[in-house]
Structures are given as structure tokens and as C-alpha cells.
Amino acid sequence: MKLTASPTSPFARKIRILLAEKRIAFDLVEDSPWESDSGVPEINPLGKVPVLETDEGEVFFDSPVIAGYIEALDLPPHFIPGDAMAAVRVRQTEALADGILDAALLIRLESLRPTSAQMQDTAARQGAKIERGLQALEARLQTGHWFHEDKLSLADIAVGCALEYLDFRLPELGWRDLHPRLADFAARIGRRPSFVATRPHS
Numbered sequence: 001m002k003l004t005a006s007p008t009s010p011f012a013r014k015i016r017i018l019l020a021e022k023r024i025a026f027d028l029v030e031d032s033p034w035e036s037d038s039g040v041p042e043i044n045p046l047g048k049v050p051v052l053e054t055d056e057g058e059v060f061f062d063s064p065v066i067a068g069y070i071e072a073l074d075l076p077p078h079f080i081p082g083d084a085m086a087a088v089r090v091r092q093t094e095a096l097a098d099g100i101l102d103a104a105l106l107i108r109l110e111s112l113r114p115t116s117a118q119m120q121d122t123a124a125r126q127g128a129k130i131e132r133g134l135q136a137l138e139a140r141l142q143t144g145h146w147f148h149e150d151k152l153s154l155a156d157i158a159v160g161c162a163l164e165y166l167d168f169r170l171p172e173l174g175w176r177d178l179h180p181r182l183a184d185f186a187a188r189i190g191r192r193p194s195f196v197a198t199r200p201h202s
């Protein structure tokens with residue numbers, strides 16, 4: 001299978017980690033959808049990465065759908081529970097982590113515009129979403145090492161990618177100060193070889 005991704009995309013990183021944890025071989029095609037000559041719009045009409053192409057030529061996006069496809073291959077270990085309600089709960093935590101990333105990306109994109117063209121309230125509005133999201137995640141991590149059933153799941157991988165993206169692009173947030181359980185969690189999951197091997201560098 002082939003995964004098209006930009007090297008620093010946190011959504012693509014979630015999929016790369018999932019594939020690494022499951023020891024599924026894949027070809028990584030680096031392509032930035034921000035470049036004018038990007039081939040991404042030809043495989044994903046939405047022009048976003050990650051995009052996964054199966055050996056049979058079927059194409060999947062966006063990252064939660066790709067994660068669902070990878071799990072549907074039924075190769076251990078499993079990162080989405082077989083029980084339908086438990087799976088919904090894992091996906092809910094994934095959505096929270098992905099939503100934090102959406103907000104962080106908007107702040108980042110706004111910061112790249114000339115100062116005179118920046119929307120003043122974007123950082124505050126999106127920053128508030130990030131903070132509420134972090135509070136919700138901190139509350140979900142009341143006991144145990146992992147978010148669901150004390151077992152590594154897609155939720156943990158998604159949250160780990162979101163927290164490390166904040167470190168990478170918005171270090172000034174200093175999110176660890178108010179979220180000690182998430183800080184412990186980030187340190188723990190960040191030691192996994194799959195996280196170390198995919199950590200973005202500026």
C-alpha cells in the first residue's frame with residue numbers, strides 16, 4: 001500500500017504510527033498539498049493529506065477513514081475495539097485530538113499571513129478550542145496509563161500526535177503547565193519507537 005503524506009502532517013503521522021505499530025509495510029510518498037505542483041488533488045479531491053492507496057488501487061482519506069481501513073485488515077494488535085460502543089468511544093477521543101489539531105493548524109496558517117492581513121480573533125478563538133480540548137482530554141485520563149481500557153488504542157496515538165504537534169508548532173502554549181496527566185502521558189507514549197521514528201523536525 002502507498003501513503004501520500006507531507007513530512008510534518010500530524011494527521012499523516014497518526015497513520016504512519018498505526019502502520020508501524022502493526023508492522024504493516026507501506027511506501028511513503030512525500031507530497032505537500034501546499035505546493036502548486038502537488039499531485040494530492042488528483043488522488044483526494046479535497047487536496048489534503050494523508051491519502052492511502054491500497055494495492056488494489058482503492059483510495060482512502062481522511063485519516064479516521066484510513067485508520068478504519070487499516071483496522072479492517074484485521075491484523076493484530078488491534079487499536080479499535082471490536083465492541084461497537086467501545087469503538088465509538090475510542091473514535092470520540094480521536095475526534096477530540098483531531099479537533100485540537102484543526103485548531104492548531106488554523107492558528108499556524110494565520111500566523112504565516114502578513115501581520116496586516118491576520119484575523120485578530122483567530123488565535124484567541126482557536127486557542128480557546130485547544131484549551132477546552134486539553135481540559136477534556138485531561139479529565140478523560142483520570143486513571144490508568146491509556147485513554148481506553150488501559151490498553152494502547154487509536155485514541156492514544158491520536159492524542160500523542162496532537163500533543164507533540166503543539167510542542168512542534170505552538171510551543172509558546174506551554175500546555176504542560178495546566179495538564180500534568182497529559183504531560184505524563186505524552187512522555188510515556190513519546191518513548192515508543194513508532195513515535196521516535198516519526199517525530200517531526202523543523
Ligand SMILES: N[C@@H](CCC(=O)N[C@@H](CS)C(=O)NCC(=O)O)C(=O)O
Pocket residue numbers: 006008009010011012033034046047048049050062063064098
Ligand atoms: N481531517 C483531515 C485533515 C487533514 C489535513 O488537514 N491535512 C493538512 C495537512 S496537516 C492538509 O493536507 N492541508 C491542505 C489543505 O488544507 O489544503 C484528516 O484527518 O485527514
